Amino acid sequence: MARKQSESIVLRSFEIGEQDKIIVFFAKDVGIFKGVAKGARKFGNRFGSSLEPMSHVNVFYYEKENRELVTVSNCDLIESFFDTQNDLDTSFTLSYFAELIEEFFPPRSKDDTLFRLLLSTLQSLKAGADLDFTSAYFEAWFLKLSGILPDFKRCKKCREAISSVSWLSHNKDGVFCDRCVPQGKDEISPEINVLLGWMRKNPPPKDKEQPFESEHVAAIREVMQRILVFHMERKPKSLSLLHKRSVTKNE
Secondary structure: OOOEEEEEEEEEEEEEOOOEEEEEEEEOOOEEEEEEEOOOOOOOOOOOOOOOOOOEEEEEEEOOOOOOEEEEEEEEEEEOOOHHHHOHHHHHHHHHHHHHHHHHOOOOOOOHHHHHHHHHHHHHHHOOOOHHHHHHHHHHHHHHHHOOOOOOOEEOOOOOEOOOOEEEOOOOOOEEOOOOOOOOOEEEOOHHHHHHHHHHHOOOOOOOOOOOOHHHHHHHHHHHHHHHHHHHOOOOHHHHHHHHHHHHHHO
């Protein structure tokens, strides 16, 4: 068998047997795949810290036909984001991002743009960027890359341009204007188009400063998460933990 190599980000890992780990990689060239790292739980193993979640690595592996798991032979660390996850909110947020990627993108589905989005998000957080704004940036781009970001600029029914408050449709696939809105829908602030326009033109910031008010960022995140939960048909576990922490801190 020829040894293969992929630039990857570690999404998560879990234990198997007494000494091994199963690693979920998100590779730039092949998408999501799983590999067994034999001896990864042994003290002084050859993998070191390269298998920590969200590590940016070059992974070397052997693959057999019709086998879901590859065999990881080595893993070279390119960039570590371990210290970034010392903050519990950041750690849960990155677990939430990993959960989204695994849920929405099937194994071996290459997406170079999503890979670059995740990597740039990690690098922004490592540089000290605001967690909420960076998360909103990731969520909005993730929805766009997944093909489920609605058109917030025009009414889904009459196709007139939205110039003020709008309402999210029941199927989370568009918005209604004042004239067309049915009852019981979610209100959307017009600020959402300003934020989305900025995000389409700019990379995620690398410092604490952000170009929008915190309440507007929180509002756009709430909308993005409603759409994600609707399409997943469940609430991501890590997102539930984040919301519980938020409630606890505000009590």
